[in-house]
Amino acid sequence: MGAAYKVPTTLCISSIDFEKHADFGVSKECVEKQLRIARAHSTMGANPTWTCTPYQCGSSVKIGQNIAWGESNAIAFVNSVIGARTIRCADFVDICAAITGLMPEFDLYLDDQRKGSVLVKLEGLDTRQFTSADYAALGYYVGGVADSRVPVLEGVSKSVSTDQLKAFSAAVSTSGSIGLFHMSEITPEARNLDEAFGGEKPSETMVFGKDELREVRRSLATEDGADPEIAILGCPHYSLEELIETAEFLKNKRVSEDKQLWIFTNKCGKQAAKKAGILEKIAETGAKVICDTCFLLFPTSAWELGSIVTDSAKMAHYAPGLGDFRVSFLDKVQCIESVTEQ
Numbered sequence: 001m002g003a004a005y006k007v008p009t010t011l012c013i014s015s016i017d018f019e020k021h022a023d024f025g026v027s028k029e030c031v032e033k034q035l036r037i038a039r040a041h042s043t044m045g046a047n048p049t050w051t052c053t054p055y056q057c058g059s060s061v062k063i064g065q066n067i068a069w070g071e072s073n074a075i076a077f078v079n080s081v082i083g084a085r086t087i088r089c090a091d092f093v094d095i096c097a098a099i100t101g102l103m104p105e106f107d108l109y110l111d112d113q114r115k116g117s118v119l120v121k122l123e124g125l126d127t128r129q130f131t132s133a134d135y136a137a138l139g140y141y142v143g144g145v146a147d148s149r150v151p152v153l154e155g156v157s158k159s160v161s162t163d164q165l166k167a168f169s170a171a172v173s174t175s176g177s178i179g180l181f182h183m184s185e186i187t188p189e190a191r192n193l194d195e196a197f198g199g200e201k202p203s204e205t206m207v208f209g210k211d212e213l214r215e216v217r218r219s220l221a222t223e224d225g226a227d228p229e230i231a232i233l234g235c236p237h238y239s240l241e242e243l244i245e246t247a248e249f250l251k252n253k254r255v256s257e258d259k260q261l262w263i264f265t266n267k268c269g270k271q272a273a274k275k276a277g278i279l280e281k282i283a284e285t286g287a288k289v290i291c292d293t294c295f296l297l298f299p300t301s302a303w304e305l306g307s308i309v310t311d312s313a314k315m316a317h318y319a320p321g322l323g324d325f326r327v328s329f330l331d332k333v334q335c336i337e338s339v340t341e342q
Contacts, residue, residue, distance in 0.1 A: 255285055
């Protein structure tokens with residue numbers, strides 16, 4: 001009807017890989033509907049990023065900037081790690097914001113709504129040795145205990161990487177309605193605990209240690225991962241750095257003939273990996289790099305997939321509800337080793 005996006009607008013995941021959908025048995029009907037949606041967004045002026053991680057794919061948001069995003073991991077990450085401001089936009093609210101350039105001024109757009117409420121203290125853990133799966137497990141725990149409150153974490157290593165914060169953001173917004181978290185001395189609105197809580201005392205304090213980490217990781221699995229049919233990585237989308245690391249782990253290995261390794265990423269990661277020669281190295285092992293979409297939105301009916309292993313807490317949480325999937329939650333290296341051979 002002639003509407004156009006008034007402000008810069010990126011797009012979250014689609015339901016297909018636009019270039020390789022034929023390789024995955026996606027129905028003609030599904031492809032046609034997704035292409036119709038894509039054309040509509042393009043006509044209205046969107047940047048066709050098709051990713052759940054716009055903060056790693058050309059979105060130049062900055063601290064204090066008012067935005068309107070609708071993907072849970074991206075909301076938690078951009079509010080917390082970057083310090084921009086958005087609520088948890090429901091479907092179509094973000095489209096209205098993109099068309100009008102306006103949002104109601106409430107909730108996490110307001111200073112007093114961004115104060116920490118509950119404190120989570122990490123004790124007895126060397127977080128310098130944490131993997132992304134460990135940060136995902138930590139996030140899953142925090143989301144579950146904080147629910148819709150703003151959690152503040154104390155004891156996270158300052159060496160935590162952007163991709164580990166991404167894994168945490170995805171998990172914390174899966175188990176709870178978390179749009180913002182603070183990590184003391186790490187995230188921009190938490191240079192110390194006093195700042196994180198706005199000078200107030202936490203309403204509750206909880207401790208996360210080795211027992212909690214072990215229990216959360218166990219709870220994310222429906223089986224032990226001894227013999228999975230497929231390993232699924234990239235929920236949220238893998239960055240170039242994660243693709244490089246994956247290629248290194250795959251060196252001198254091949255995906256077993258009766259197994260699959262699917263790695264989900266976006267155009268930014270894929271193009272950079274191709275330019276660096278990483279994409280070819282991954283493909284040579286038999287692994288599949290899938291772009292623009294996510295397994296959680298991917299039409300999987302054409303594939304007989306039962307036993308899944310993943311390093312994503314979000315994937316482990318949602319996959320069992322998508323079909324007869326049995327899920328194991330492991331570190332990336334363990335995921336790769338479970339579906340490859342020398």
